[in-house]
Amino acid sequence: QAHARGPLVLAAASLQESMNAAADAWARHGHPRPVLSFAGSSSLARQAAAGAPADLFVSADEGWMDYLQKRGRLAPGTRATFLGNQLVLIARAGTHGSIALRKGVDLAGILGRNRLAMASYNSVPAGKYGKAALINLGIWDRVRPKVAQADNVRAALALVERGATPFGIVYATDAAASEQVRVAGIFPPSSHAPIRYPVARLKASTNPDAEGFRRFLLSKEAAAIFRRFGFTTR
Amino acid sequence: MSFDVDVERRIGNADIACRFSAEGGLTVLFGPSGAGKTSTLNMIAGLLRPDRGRIVVDGHILFDSASGIDVAVEKRRVGYVFQDPRLFPHKTVAANLLYGRRDNADTSEFDRIIDILGIGHLMERWPRTLSGGEARRVAIGRALLSDPAFLLLDEPLSSLDRPRREEIMVLIERMRDELGLPILMVTHDSEEANRLGTRTISV
Amino acid sequence: MSFDVDVERRIGNADIACRFSAEGGLTVLFGPSGAGKTSTLNMIAGLLRPDRGRIVVDGHILFDSASGIDVAVEKRRVGYVFQDPRLFPHKTVAANLLYGRRDNADTSEFDRIIDILGIGHLMERWPRTLSGGEARRVAIGRALLSDPAFLLLDEPLSSLDRPRREEIMVLIERMRDELGLPILMVTHDSEEANRLGTRTISV
Amino acid sequence: MLSAEQWGVVALSLKIAGVAIGVTIPIAFALAYLLARGRFPGKVLVDGIVHLPLVLPPVVTGWLLLLAFAPDGPVGHVIEAVTGGTVLFRWTGAAIAAGVMALPLMVRAMRLSIESVDRRLEQAARTLGAGPGRVFRTITLPLSVPGILAGAVLGFARGLGEFGATITFVSNVPGETQTLPLAIYSKLQVPGSEHAVVQLALVSVALSLGALVVSELLARRAGRGFHVL
Amino acid sequence: MLSAEQWGVVALSLKIAGVAIGVTIPIAFALAYLLARGRFPGKVLVDGIVHLPLVLPPVVTGWLLLLAFAPDGPVGHVIEAVTGGTVLFRWTGAAIAAGVMALPLMVRAMRLSIESVDRRLEQAARTLGAGPGRVFRTITLPLSVPGILAGAVLGFARGLGEFGATITFVSNVPGETQTLPLAIYSKLQVPGSEHAVVQLALVSVALSLGALVVSELLARRAGRGFHVL
Numbered sequence A: 001q002a003h004a005r006g007p008l009v010l011a012a013a014s015l016q017e018s019m020n021a022a023a024d025a026w027a028r029h030g031h032p033r034p035v036l037s038f039a040g041s042s043s044l045a046r047q048a049a050a051g052a053p054a055d056l057f058v059s060a061d062e063g064w065m066d067y068l069q070k071r072g073r074l075a076p077g078t079r080a081t082f083l084g085n086q087l088v089l090i091a092r093a094g095t096h097g098s099i100a101l102r103k104g105v106d107l108a109g110i111l112g113r114n115r116l117a118m119a120s121y122n123s124v125p126a127g128k129y130g131k132a133a134l135i136n137l138g139i140w141d142r143v144r145p146k147v148a149q150a151d152n153v154r155a156a157l158a159l160v161e162r163g164a165t166p167f168g169i170v171y172a173t174d175a176a177a178s179e180q181v182r183v184a185g186i187f188p189p190s191s192h193a194p195i196r197y198p199v200a201r202l203k204a205s206t207n208p209d210a211e212g213f214r215r216f217l218l219s220k221e222a223a224a225i226f227r228r229f230g231f232t233t234r
Numbered sequence B, C: 001m002s003f004d005v006d007v008e009r010r011i012g013n014a015d016i017a018c019r020f021s022a023e024g025g026l027t028v029l030f031g032p033s034g035a036g037k038t039s040t041l042n043m044i045a046g047l048l049r050p051d052r053g054r055i056v057v058d059g060h061i062l063f064d065s066a067s068g069i070d071v072a073v074e075k076r077r078v079g080y081v082f083q084d085p086r087l088f089p090h091k092t093v094a095a096n097l098l099y100g101r102r103d104n105a106d107t108s109e110f111d112r113i114i115d116i117l118g119i120g121h122l123m124e125r126w127p128r129t130l131s132g133g134e135a136r137r138v139a140i141g142r143a144l145l146s147d148p149a150f151l152l153l154d155e156p157l158s159s160l161d162r163p164r165r166e167e168i169m170v171l172i173e174r175m176r177d178e179l180g181l182p183i184l185m186v187t188h189d190s191e192e193a194n195r196l197g198t199r200t201i202s203v
Numbered sequence D, E: 001m002l003s004a005e006q007w008g009v010v011a012l013s014l015k016i017a018g019v020a021i022g023v024t025i026p027i028a029f030a031l032a033y034l035l036a037r038g039r040f041p042g043k044v045l046v047d048g049i050v051h052l053p054l055v056l057p058p059v060v061t062g063w064l065l066l067l068a069f070a071p072d073g074p075v076g077h078v079i080e081a082v083t084g085g086t087v088l089f090r091w092t093g094a095a096i097a098a099g100v101m102a103l104p105l106m107v108r109a110m111r112l113s114i115e116s117v118d119r120r121l122e123q124a125a126r127t128l129g130a131g132p133g134r135v136f137r138t139i140t141l142p143l144s145v146p147g148i149l150a151g152a153v154l155g156f157a158r159g160l161g162e163f164g165a166t167i168t169f170v171s172n173v174p175g176e177t178q179t180l181p182l183a184i185y186s187k188l189q190v191p192g193s194e195h196a197v198v199q200l201a202l203v204s205v206a207l208s209l210g211a212l213v214v215s216e217l218l219a220r221r222a223g224r225g226f227h228v229l
């Protein structure tokens, strides 16, 4: 006997398309469709930390998951990292040429008077990875004054889509989702910490389907779905 | 039927002092512009607090700075016709007239007053569409219909034509005599003052 | 020194029609409350547009529905004392008095008018602190000091005491005679009307 | 034109903004009256607190609401004890966020109208035997109607547009707290969904235009009599 | 208490909100006058457009601004041709966002005041020889001061709190477009930075309290004469 309502899943906004596809697949197995609430990881983590009655939390980085774990809001033994991503440099579709992102690459010179779109580099995960990568390449100091920080990675994508900036740093999944941009360069995976998406069940969870859906997210079937959207899976 | 007033109040740089004691009927308050007539009426009505003094109307102490008595405006049962009409702009003439009415008031009295004031045809109108004299007549009606224990009239008949004026004065005199209402009236018309005033007081 | 007025206008359910031709001096407009006196003055001042008609003052056509003439209010050079004082609440008495003044106006005239109106001590005051009669005197001063070509006075002397009234009437008569201003005045005081009115018109 | 799901979002948004404004109007009017008429120490402080949701970034307001209404927060604690439930992730929470964000706008507009009520009319009413309560009900309140309507329209529009505090406070739960702005935000996160964004934005605009028209009609009705309108 | 960098953020926020409101006041007043006094077809539409930034989620407004001011957008194109520059990522762009978001609040407050100006005073001024321009300057405008002040305070507070449209339109560029709300938001994104958030939020609150106090003083000064205040 299925619960009348699916579990409430708090998921990072950048997982919107892929998590919806996963929820649909789960529902096709005869389960009530999970209710998905998409927002920034920070907002969601704070809500979970406040003891809000949700079932699963899917974060865009480990930091916010740690935050909940420290506060004892996670159901023990349910935390798992299930997705990975890549960091890319994008340009507007229709432009040409690619940039080899090696140590010392003259990105600042290529930008000229233009700017580089990124998610906020001190706060939003995509921005933090980007900053780390640019530091690793040894060009952060010269690029930093030219950075335009958006409030999330999709807003950074929009800046490039609109032609407000010629280049941007986003996830490979974002670049794949948009037809108006193309990948102009891929950051070496070694240039930043691995990009990982953890999931966990919350202690406040009451929905009997919650654990089932969590396991489904870790399943092969779900992995295939996430790969379709450009994520890497383990 | 009496006023016993002794008040002092400072407004701006002016000291207003008024002291009189009037037995019965209609008392006329007379004086040059800016002497403090309106201020005196406001103090009797309870709208302006005297710095010091005592107000007694018909044996009821309305204000006494010595014993700390200060009856609330709405409890003084005053029928006040202000110098300006002060009609409620968001209410029709009819609603203005009925605003102060008691539930048990009788209808024939109402009809008679409306008739003498000649405002029966204005009932559904909004105050801003009234002429100066029409607004004033509605204001008089509103005060008279509130079942007052005494009347304060601040130049009630200015901006009315002579015949209408006569009729309204007759009405007011009748209220004085039949209902025994003490009346305090400000006017600048010495003829009117002499005819009506049981007593005339100069400020 | 003449008015030549023939206007019609519908307001609400009332048809107001006024037609008169007055040579020289001061014309008194007389009539019961609600007859349309204020409306007539408003039409002459240009504040209310007649449905039909013609207004000529001192040979100047101010309005003519036949030829489509309609001189703007501010170009009519009217000195209008409204039935209510209508002082500008955000300006001091002095600023109210000077509002309509021409730059080349002479100061002795100013001082004389202020003196006769007895408002010299009120200059720095705000309108809301004035008594009824004080406000009215300031309103008269404001209109007289705007260098008008003709005067419209809507019960200008109501709420003033007799001595003050006399003085102000003398002032207005002198303006009429010395400056040759045509004057149209509404009053309910038949004594006043008879004394002043070069002609009396009933609406 | 809209899918059934989108109509659901519209209905939910109207419910949330409507309830929020309906409940907030009396609170806002009381505060406006206090600020317009009251003379007490610390008035500027009350004024400042009322303005808070306007100055703070909405996400901060949302966060503060979250702290207050969390099950172990000061307000949430009481709510849980009384009703046994919570407003988190519920439409009631979204309505609270909308109301709080709309409050300063409503108070300002109402205060402006209360301040322009002619006190002499209130005096006249009192001489006619009306006590302070009746004067308030029959004179002050109706003469403040232009400000109340303006405040209600501003508040309703603000409530319809509320995003930051809502998503921070009660998340983005479809069918519960996903109002139009949150739905638009969700669409904005999906590249290439500009069409849906524009469509939803147009619905928002149509709704607030509707509210405007209704308020203008009400204003005209209420203002038949007096010069203000 | 604050670091030099944070003081920089405060100064920048004040500059942006101040310039935005200064420039928007005349525009808002003109619109308010048009809406209060004008009788023309499509008035409700103008009214609706003015309210737009209030109803739309701020990120949508920001996105629309971005479309308009992008180098190949209709407005950005003109600006580039005339000045050779762009407002994107510049404080001027942040001021545009703040002004646009504040506009509906300012217009409403001003309109309320204009509607309560007694037209008979304007008539009196005209009989005294003042043409429409002078009547407007000397009567209508000063009598609307309460609404202008209320609008300015609301707008300034809104401008100080503006977040969603700003970050979407001109991004978060330290020293150029990073206002207080953006700085606060950045902090909020970092686990465990609640202390810094509260500190910056308190600065916001202090600034708007200051604006309130100034406006109350101005209102008292302007209102010495008339009953409205």
Ligand SMILES: Nc1ncnc2c1ncn2[C@@H]1O[C@H](COP(=O)(O)OP(=O)(O)OP(=O)(O)O)[C@@H](O)[C@H]1O
Pocket: B128, B129, B130, B131, B132, B133, B134, B159, C011, C012, C013, C014, C016, C031, C032, C033, C034, C035, C036, C037, C038, C039, C040, C083
């Ligand atoms: N908007 C309106 N709707 C209906 N009737 C109106 C309107 N405005 C004015 N009236 C009527 O027009 C008539 C003329 O008004 P007006 O003010 O000219 O009278 P008046 O002669 O000046 O009277 P008073 O001596 O009382 O001032 C009055 O009967 C008044 O009720």
Ligand SMILES: Nc1ncnc2c1ncn2[C@@H]1O[C@H](COP(=O)(O)OP(=O)(O)OP(=O)(O)O)[C@@H](O)[C@H]1O
Pocket: B011, B012, B013, B014, B016, B031, B032, B033, B034, B035, B036, B037, B038, B039, B040, B083, C128, C129, C130, C131, C132, C133, C134, C159
């Ligand atoms: N707020 C104020 N500041 C200074 N003076 C004031 C203030 N209010 C009233 N006054 C003055 O108090 C005096 C008394 O005013 P009041 O209205 O009682 O006069 P009044 O006798 O009714 O005159 P009128 O016949 O002209 O109506 C006036 O000289 C007036 O200028």
Ligand SMILES: [Mg+2]
Pocket: B037, B038, B039, B083, B154, C131, C132, C133
């Ligand atoms: Mg008086």
Ligand SMILES: [Mg+2]
Pocket: B131, B132, B133, C037, C038, C039, C083, C154
């Ligand atoms: Mg009249």
